[in-house]
Amino acid sequence: MRVPFQYIIRNLLVRKVTTGLTAGGMALVVFVFASILMLDEGLKKTLVNTGEINNIILTRKGSDTEVQSTIYRDQASIIETKPIVANSVDATPLLSKELVVLISLQKSNAKQQSNVVVRGTSTKGFELRPDVQISEGNFFRSGSSDIVIGSAIAKEYSNTNLGDQIYFAQRLWTIVGVFDAKKTAFDSEIWVSREQLMQAFRRKNFSIIVFRSTEKQSINTIQKEFDSDPRLSLDVKLEQDFYKDQSKALSKFINILGMTLTIIFSVGATIGSMITMNAAVANRTNEIGTLRALGFKKIEILTAFLIESIVLALIGGLIGVFGATFMEFSDFTTTNFQTFADLSFGFVMTPIIALKALIIATLMGVIGGTFPAFHAANLEIVDALRSK
Amino acid sequence: MTTPIVEITDLRKSYFRGEQVVEVLKGINLKVSEGGFTALMGPSGSGKSTLLNLIAGIDKPDVGSLTISGLDISSLSENDLAEWRSNNVGFIFQFYNLMPVLTAEQNVELPLLLSDLDAKSRKSRSRTILEMVGLGDRLDHYPNELSGGQQQRVAIARAIVTDPTLIVADEPTGDLDRNSASDVLNLLQRLNSEAGKTIIMVTHDISATHVANEVVHLDKGELISNEASNK
Ligand SMILES: Nc1ncnc2c1ncn2[C@@H]1O[C@H](COP(=O)(O)OP(=O)(O)O)[C@@H](O)[C@H]1O
Ligand SMILES: [Mg+2]
Numbered sequence: 001m002r003v004p005f006q007y008i009i010r011n012l013l014v015r016k017v018t019t020g021l022t023a024g025g026m027a028l029v030v031f032v033f034a035s036i037l038m039l040d041e042g043l044k045k046t047l048v049n050t051g052e053i054n055n056i057i058l059t060r061k062g063s064d065t066e067v068q069s070t071i072y073r074d075q076a077s078i079i080e081t082k083p084i085v086a087n088s089v090d091a092t093p094l095l096s097k098e099l100v101v102l103i104s105l106q107k108s109n110a111k112q113q114s115n116v117v118v119r120g121t122s123t124k125g126f127e128l129r130p131d132v133q134i135s136e137g138n139f140f141r142s143g144s145s146d147i148v149i150g151s152a153i154a155k156e157y158s159n160t161n162l163g164d165q166i167y168f169a170q171r172l173w174t175i176v177g178v179f180d181a182k183k184t185a186f187d188s189e190i191w192v193s194r195e196q197l198m199q200a201f202r203r204k205n206f207s208i209i210v211f212r213s214t215e216k217q218s219i220n221t222i223q224k225e226f227d228s229d230p231r232l233s234l235d236v237k238l239e240q241d242f243y244k245d246q247s248k249a250l251s252k253f254i255n256i257l258g259m260t261l262t263i264i265f266s267v268g269a270t271i272g273s274m275i276t277m278n279a280a281v282a283n284r285t286n287e288i289g290t291l292r293a294l295g296f297k298k299i300e301i302l303t304a305f306l307i308e309s310i311v312l313a314l315i316g317g318l319i320g321v322f323g324a325t326f327m328e329f330s331d332f333t334t335t336n337f338q339t340f341a342d343l344s345f346g347f348v349m350t351p352i353i354a355l356k357a358l359i360i361a362t363l364m365g366v367i368g369g370t371f372p373a374f375h376a377a378n379l380e381i382v383d384a385l386r387s388k
Numbered sequence: 389m390t391t392p393i394v395e396i397t398d399l400r401k402s403y404f405r406g407e408q409v410v411e412v413l414k415g416i417n418l419k420v421s422e423g424g425f426t427a428l429m430g431p432s433g434s435g436k437s438t439l440l441n442l443i444a445g446i447d448k449p450d451v452g453s454l455t456i457s458g459l460d461i462s463s464l465s466e467n468d469l470a471e472w473r474s475n476n477v478g479f480i481f482q483f484y485n486l487m488p489v490l491t492a493e494q495n496v497e498l499p500l501l502l503s504d505l506d507a508k509s510r511k512s513r514s515r516t517i518l519e520m521v522g523l524g525d526r527l528d529h530y531p532n533e534l535s536g537g538q539q540q541r542v543a544i545a546r547a548i549v550t551d552p553t554l555i556v557a558d559e560p561t562g563d564l565d566r567n568s569a570s571d572v573l574n575l576l577q578r579l580n581s582e583a584g585k586t587i588i589m590v591t592h593d594i595s596a597t598h599v600a601n602e603v604v605h606l607d608k609g610e611l612i613s614n615e616a617s618n619k
Contacts, residue, residue, distance in 0.1 A: 002501045010489035290485040293446050294546075295474025295502045297467055381446040382438075385481070 003296060003304035011280065012312055019312060022276040025269040026316025026361055027323065032265055034324035034357040036258025038347035039332060040251050046345040047247035050184035051239030052129055054086075056222060058209040061233045065246070065339045066100035067117075071206045075232055079209055084222060086212040088127060095211035096124040099197050102341055103168040103190075108158040114342045115335065116153065117189040118168070120197030128210055132186050137162045137177030142193045148177035150187040152344035156333055166190075169200035185243055188333075188344045210239060249338045266364055269316075273368030277309050281376040288376050289384025302377035309369025310362055317361025321354050393554065393586050394420035394443055399452035401438055412438045414609040416452070420588060420602075422553075425580040427597045428590045430606035436590040437558055439606065443588060444477050444556040445469050457553065474502040478547030478585075480557035484539040486531040486546075492518060493527040496545045503550060517545040521575060537568025544575055548585070555579065557589040561596060573599045 012019045051057075058079065059069035079085070080093050088094040099120035104113040119125070122142065126132055136154075140146035147166065154160045165172045173192065181187040198204070213222065223236040237245075281288070288301055327347035336343040399416040402409050412435045420426050428436050441447040442454060445461045454462050456476070464472060479485075486495045496514040505513065518524055521541040531539050540560060547555055557576065561569035577599040579585045589600065597603050605612045 004490070004494065004498070004501060006494065007487060007490060014489055286485065287487055290479075290481070290487075291498075292470070293444070293473065293479050294499045295470050297470045382441050385441075385446070385485075388483075 023316035027319035030320025041348040050243035055239035100207040120194035135180040146176040152187040277372035285387040305373035310365035313365025392419040393422040427600035482559040
């Protein structure tokens with residue numbers, strides 16, 4: 001391409017308003033596109049990071065969520081004696097039998113109530129998940145109606161200060177602590193003493209069991225071992241995979257929504273760029289004729305206008321990506337319809353997302369610029385020179 | 389007679405205006421000698437620009453032969469013709485046709501981008517030529533910061549920067565006041581007499597014919613006389 005780059009850039013700078021508007025349209029599309037990808041990334045990060053390496057979660061065969069799952073007491077006793085279960089510091093099995101229920105709670109900024117996971121657990125539950133740390137107040141005392149709440153719950157629901165009381169299962173529970181779970185799904189949960197939760201909900205059985213495995217065995221080997229015992233009809237999963245799988249449907253939904261929005265908006269922005277570039281060609285017909293007369297070839301005119309269109313789109317793209325990075329400062333809460341519980345997650349920008357967003361911008365520039373560039377390249381020189 | 393650089397025999401060209409065919413050139417025979425300065429005159433619409441455009445290789449004849457320095461340019465492919473123009477023809481237009489977003493220097497450098505010269509030699513060459521046309525102090529000015537006469541001198545610099553053998557000018561003084569016009573004509577005459585450039589110039593201006601050594605009259609697509617003034 002021998003048409004000077006300065007010619008392209010200066011032409012964009014000279015027509016500030018149309019360049020601004022067109023790039024603005026592109027920026028909007030890229031912003032939406034990048035934000036959605038960031039949201040999906042945030043969701044994946046939240047659920048993928050949830051859980052500890054070597055933690056195994058056991059659920060009843062066929063249940064996708066913890067709430068649906070049931071593990072009987074006699075099953076639990078068998079599991080506790082398995083050699084695959086590692087020992088805790090006090091030489092008892094590092095294993096947590098947990099009851100997981102959903103309650104509805106009043107959000108501070110909305111009228112409606114939302115579902116929140118309440119996990120009945122014990123100190124073992126915390127020991128198994130070292131990422132979960134009390135950041136304010138204390139642990140719940142076992143056998144009390146104390147509760148500790150995740151940081152996202154503290155932020156988004158009303159009456160969630162230390163000492164506040166929450167009513168569910170015909171009981172008032174007192175918030176004694178807030179825990180920080182490093183932006184994982186646990187941050188959207190309430191943890192209480194298992195015994196108290198079982199009493200309050202009149203449950204005899206547990207929902208799930210989490211334990212630390214002694215050695216890094218393949219999950220298939222562990223599954224086989226459990227399958228060999230006819231009393232145990234359980235699904236065996238790495239804790240991390242278990243939560244990751246729960247993000248699939250929501251992730252798919254976010255992606256479909258995002259792609260739909262992106263496609264609709266990008267059609268508009270691409271038409272906008274086509275109009276802008278057509279006007280640019282029309283206004284510079286005489287210049288095009290002059291360049292051709294001087295000896296610039298058709299392909300060089302074509303390339304110059306295509307590059308102009310791409311640069312224009314990339315200006316928009318960069319603005320859009322830059323704007324989207326500010327989404328990192330905000331959180332997003334929605335119902336994970338696989339678990340029916342509310343889940344809070346952030347927007348996470350990655351280089352791949354930025355790259356994808358700029359590719360989308362480039363594509364819009366190419367599509368919007370192709371027709372005008374071909375038109376410019378195929379003008380008859382004498383006709384172009386006769387135009388004023 | 390010196391060797392002809394332009395040789396035109398029975399050249400015809402028509403344009404379509406809707407369904408209608410407009411015969412613009414109706415069989416032109418013309419020779420322009422190397423180093424000559426030819427003024428092409430005639431009423432408006434007589435086909436002067438069309439003839440000039442054919443000679444400059446930005447338009448193609450329907451019929452007839454058109455050889456420049458022995459090369460039949462009507463047989464060249466579009467890309468070869470573009471290449472040929474960049475090496476052999478310098479263009480000067482009535483409305484200067486400078487790129488408004490480029491400085492005087494960048495405008496002059498433009499045709500050199502099609503040559504093999506490196507950036508440094510392109511720059512120094514553009515500067516030298518601009519100094520030659522008296523605009524050494526206007527290198528960084530944009531066209532809209534220059535007067536008409538100055539813009540036309542930038543355009544002349546752009547036309548000669550590649551050192552072409554043939555310069556075509558279509559009413560180069562048509563948009564200028566008397567003083568600027570005579571500056572431009574003097575410059576063209578110097579290019580012709582001192583640098584030996586062959587110049588073909590379309591003009592309406594009788595005074596412009598004094599710098600030429602040959603005046604050709606066109607009327608309704610036909611050459612009506614071919615007087616040599618031989619000063
Ligand atoms: N590219 C073109 N398409 C259609 N008609 C043209 C074109 N170029 C010139 N003409 C017509 O040919 C005639 C001669 O034009 P031109 O050569 O520009 O005349 P002049 O330069 O002598 O004024 C005019 O009637 C003009 O309208
Ligand atoms: Mg004309």
